[in-house]
Amino acid sequence: MTTTPFIGAREYFPGIGRIPFEGKDSDNPLAFKVYDAGKKIGDRTMAEHLRFAVCYWHTFCNAGQDPFGPGTRRFPWDGGAPMAAAEARLDAAFEFFTKLGVPYWCFHDVDIAPDSDDIGEYEKNLKRMVGLARERQQATGMKLLWGTANLFAHPRYMNGAATNPDFAVVARAAVQVKAALEATVELGGEHYVFWGGREGYASLHNTDMKRELAHFARFLAMARDYGRSIGLKGNFLIEPKPMEPMKHQYDFDSATCAGFLKAHGLDQDFKLNVEANHATLSGHTFEHDLQVASDHGLLGSIDANRGNAQNGWDTDQFPTDLYDTVGAMLVVLRQGGLEGGLNFDAKPRRESSDMQDLFIAHIGGMDAFARGLEVAHALLTESPWEQWRRERYASFDGGDGQAFEQGRLSLTDLCAIAARSGEPEQRSGRQEAYENLLNQYLLR
Known part of the structure; x- marks a missing residue:
């Protein structure tokens, strides 16, 4: 794309040139603080x-x-x-x-x-x-x-x-x-x-x-x-x-x-x-x-x-x-x-x-x-963001959970597995940990 702004028979935005990237310390309202096209x-x-x-x-x-x-x-x-x-x-x-x-x-x-x-x-x-x-x-x-x-x-x-x-x-x-x-x-x-x-x-x-x-x-x-x-x-x-x-x-x-x-x-x-x-x-x-x-x-x-x-x-x-x-x-x-x-x-x-x-x-x-x-x-x-998500679904990555995903179990099989395994362990969704991690990276 040309670096020279298009000007027709008349300039409609006089006094405004090509918008520059000046970084986060700039106080120029007509400059990019984050968007650096080539970065x-x-x-x-x-x-x-x-x-x-x-x-x-x-x-x-x-x-x-x-x-x-x-x-x-x-x-x-x-x-x-x-x-x-x-x-x-x-x-x-x-x-x-x-x-x-x-x-x-x-x-x-x-x-x-x-x-x-x-x-x-x-x-x-x-x-x-x-x-x-x-x-x-x-x-x-x-x-x-x-x-x-x-x-x-x-x-x-x-x-x-x-x-x-x-x-x-x-x-x-x-x-x-x-x-x-x-x-x-x-x-x-x-x-x-x-x-x-x-x-x-x-x-x-x-x-x-x-x-x-x-x-x-x-x-x-x-x-x-x-x-x-x-x-x-x-x-x-x-x-x-x-x-x-x-x-x-x-x-x-x-x-x-x-x-x-x-x-x-x-x-x-x-x-x-x-x-x-x-x-x-x-x-x-x-x-x-x-x-x-x-x-x-x-x-x-x-x-x-x-x-x-x-x-x-x-x-x-x-x-x-x-x-x-x-x-x-x-x-x-x-x-x-x-x-x-x-x-x-x-x-x-x-x-x-x-x-x-x-x-x-x-x-x-x-x-x-x-x-x-x-x-x-x-x-x-x-960050650990994606790893946390993968760990949350780890029970489907092997064994009976993987067999369920692959369609190799019946409803009767699921009931037998539940009876054998007992009450499931409570596992936290850790929503606040994700929110805090996002904020941490926003503030970097």
Whole structure:
């Protein structure tokens, strides 16, 4: 990737250069304290482990609006004719990407190009913007982690897209998915994501859930087949979320998505893009949903953010909780890394209205995951963490326990073993020892 920040016809973030690494003693808010892209952790650099991406929608399209009021950030690329604003936004985005020093970006179709109810105009707009994005990628060395289509914002999708009870809407959704797949391939995108923003129901009174799920699977298979036919070689990714905007969404959590993919024979091409805030909304921890996906062989990529325990909705805050980032990186390192990456599906708070706040938010998230990587790697390679876990299951590593795991015992055999062995010895789970060890390594 080029070391010279991209500057188009206009500089949108004047006074901010390439964000440097200055270390933990730095008091510069526009410098990394932990994330050192070239630093080796094990056999890979931090950049190779973390594969950071910036999302287009929250960073350049969301000005801080919420259900109670309009945006608070005055973006200098907004205003004027829609296509002119889209071109200015693209220049601002690539200036931001290269100044921040991330290798990847992600987008929805209508993030980068003006939408239109007229299919021809929609396709023309997207084609124009994809061509410009390709030029900027070539100029900067930036890469596309994944693309996706926004199948939830337009009123036509109020009852869902692929699961809509009206076939005409299902067909219209295919227009956007086909175009977004083509855009992703043209830009060299490594993967493609489906977030079923309204694939679910508001009321079971008017819903044939079995039929809608069958339609969803059929639609995904058609998208997969088309994507493969035009050269997409990476993963198709499903992003779990339990509710909001719908009362119940069909991609509720990692376990639900894994069952759905396997039931419909989609698990060879599809993996999961797990988001922290979605995991907590489903009543799980971030680490839990990552572990479930990994255990099924389906953890493909991560949307890096966090929620607010006092709010019951998707706040999409930047990740700064080191316990979360350590837990996430423990799962990622145990499975040998990510094919996808860490995409910051996050937005600065509405009250953070300065342009430099966009940089500060990403710097904090990148440093938090870099520290999580350092601590997780140390726990796995230098501490007794993994040995303690292995010792807890040692009774299954030989003898009758191993025979049980291998399916060589019957229920009657288990009863005979219990009668012969007597009351089991009580064994501590030592939860506090693990927590203290994690804190010890965080403080190093």
